Amino acid sequence: MQAIKKILFLLLGIIALAFGLAGTVLPVLPGGPFYLIAAFCFAKSSKKIDKWFKNTSLYKKYVEAFLQKKGMPRKEKIRINLIADFFILASIIYVDILIVRIILLSLALYKHYYFIYKIKTIPQENPQTKAS
Incomplete structure (x- = not known):
């Protein structure tokens, strides 16, 4: 059951990341909230993926900036x-x-x-x- 949960969080994180990337490019879709969702999902799915995402410039620009400020x-x-x-x-x-x-x-x-x-x-x- 735990493995299924992790896979679901990983899939949700990937989907949120895709929407966040689209939101970064498209002016009508906000990317920031989707990056926040992706960060949450990746943290729940895998330490390795969470660490990878936290080292990306997307995380630093959108998620970290929001969390710090x-x-x-x-x-x-x-x-x-x-x-x-x-x-x-x-x-x-x-x-x-x-x-x-x-x-x-x-x-x-x-x-x-x-x-x-x-x-x-x-x-x-x-x-x-x-x-x-």
Whole structure:
């Protein structure tokens, strides 16, 4: 049973990593949250894979930065919320079950509360100051 759990976490980690990579390239998909999920899954699946992922530049740029600063830039918070809102709104429109619509709306409202009040907004890094 333990081996199956590790394999499932590994597969989920690989899928999350793939979505994170896509999010790094595509402007409509946030990569950071998927890297966080991948880091969690890899830590649960294998020490070797967890160590590998923690040594990648993706981990250092997205996961470690988030964990150390305990926050996100305002631009990233807005982008994540807008994308999530689009999918939640589409789901609310296409689902005809009232309770599901209420749950989706409640999740959307909680998501906004969480992003505004629980995730600290950190200043956006300015590439010009890095070069100096």
